[in-house]
Amino acid sequence: MKTADPELMRAINRFTILDTIRRHGPISRIEISERSELSTTTVSAITASLLDDGLILTRHEGDLRDAAVRGRPRVMLELNPDAARVVGAKIASNRMTFVVTNFKGEVRSALTLDLRVDRQPIAVIADLIEDGVRRCVVDAGLSLEEIDSVCIGLPGVIEHRTGRVLTSPVFRDTEVNFAAEMTERLRTATIVESDAHAVTLAHHWFGKARDLNDVVLVSLERTLGLGVLHGGQLFRGAGGLNHNLGDLVVGISSEGPVRLSSKAGESAILGVHPAAGRFAEAIQLGRGMQHAQGLIEADDNALVSAAVSAGEAVGIALANIVTLFAPPRIIVVGSSLALGKPFLESMSTAYAVAIPPSLKNVAELVFDHSVEEIWAQGAAVVALCELYESPWGTTGPAQGL
CATH class of the missing domain: 3.30.420.40 (ATPase, nucleotide binding domain)
Structure with a gap:
């Protein structure tokens, strides 16, 4: 029978305890044990090491000099913000x-x-x-x-x-x-x-997935990216490879596979409009989607059609992701959200049509216009x-x- 690598287990337990303290601190050792489902012995040993290394700090709650407080002050643990930069x-x-x-x-x-x-x-x-x-x-x-x-x-x-x-x-x-x-x-x-x-990970620590350990994020920018978080950890492929959602095959034509990027990638969407004048300059400056938004609001037929087609393709892809992973939440981010109503409505409609009935109410779709920071x-x-x-x-x- 194979046993887990001891250093790997220690690394996992260190991370779990530090992350629990980060998320819930100041927190007692007993509460860490309850939240992390690690034994009190393991928590005590690891937190002692973390205190020695200066990664966490103690805070005492209660005071023996206060007659209203009985027993010893509670020792609470919190991260040392200056432990690393x-x-x-x-x-x-x-x-x-x-x-x-x-x-x-x-x-x-x-x-x-x-x-x-x-x-x-x-x-x-x-x-x-x-x-x-x-x-x-x-x-x-x-x-x-x-x-x-x-x-x-x-x-x-x-x-x-x-x-x-x-x-x-x-x-x-x-x-x-x-x-x-x-x-x-x-x-x-x-x-x-x-x-x-x-x-x-930013959304898991600070944003729209703080309350979840399982979530999927789809980024719609110049490339189409995918992040899968399971048990609070990123899922990576062989060698730590990430997922390039744009390479997802959505059909076959006489010329070969039709990939999602050819339907919903930034270049595919912006490429339907002549790249001249201010539009060309906006694309060169990385502001093509923002400029496209204004053209769509002015009823540019080619861009409206491209936004609808891209939204439909993304909606189907999201339904396939839910079919594979059944996450409680999918967070959609990226510059393509600037395409506005035609894109978002076609995405939502296609998703609703494509999602299996048994998974209809499993995943919540959340759209987030995250800043670069x-x-x-x-x-x-x-x-x-x-x-x-x-x-x-x-x-x-x-x-x-």
């Missing part, structure tokens, strides 16, 4: 957003740079990201040496375990070991993650999750574990 970044084709957060994920500084970075050489993109990280860290009153980890969120297909970017609309190259590139430049452990995964904050959460699992000591988290 991380940087999260959201890199889009025309914009970079950075945040510095403390150990609780609270933002201490934020920076947005409107720069067109797509299709630049990797070295140029790395230079721009390095400058953004350093500026945001300085804005937080820190130096890079005081940062424990950096996470860069990118659109595309990313192998989380190795930090390789297999494909991304931001890069003109494929198979880029971007984590190694940025770790060398910043001299700080750097993680590369799917931006859809990052914003999924929450995507970057989600990248910071990715870094924090790995720190929460890492063994710590007097020199900080062990690297590479």
